[in-house]
Amino acid sequence: MLKSKRTPILAPPRAEKEYTVRIFSEQCDGCKLCVEFCPKDVLEIDLESFNSRVLHYAKVIKPDECVGCEQCERICPTASIFILEKDIS
Ligand code: SF4
Numbered sequence: 505m506l507k508s509k510r511t512p513i514l515a516p517p518r519a520e521k522e523y524t525v526r527i528f529s530e531q532c533d534g535c536k537l538c539v540e541f542c543p544k545d546v547l548e549i550d551l552e553s554f555n556s557r558v559l560h561y562a563k564v565i566k567p568d569e570c571v572g573c574e575q576c577e578r579i580c581p582t583a584s585i586f587i588l589e590k591d592i593s
């Protein structure tokens with residue numbers, strides 16, 4: 505099979521969008537709704553840490569997996585989690 509020595513001139517296209525998940529741990533009461541509703545298993549309850557109300561809170565375990573569906577943001581009863589679109593331009 506022939507192999508070309510030419511290399512691409514342009515970098516491969518990047519994913520169209522990337523997202524950042526922000527969690528306000530002080531507001532979070534660890535209800536786990538976001539964990540259950542996230543289709544990509546991005547979130548988990550941190551069972552080793554407590555906020556000032558002595559409650560466990562949600563943390564991001566797979567930041568690169570977030571697809572920005574905002575299910576977590578919509579379901580959160582304490583408005584503790586937000587999705588931000590990264591500027592990748
Ligand atoms: S936006 Fe969707 S994929 Fe991202 S953390 Fe929230 S529920 Fe999971």
Ligand code: SF4
Pocket residue numbers: 527531532533534535536537538539561562579580581582583584585
């Ligand atoms: S849904 Fe909101 S309050 Fe419940 S664990 Fe997730 S971030 Fe915390």
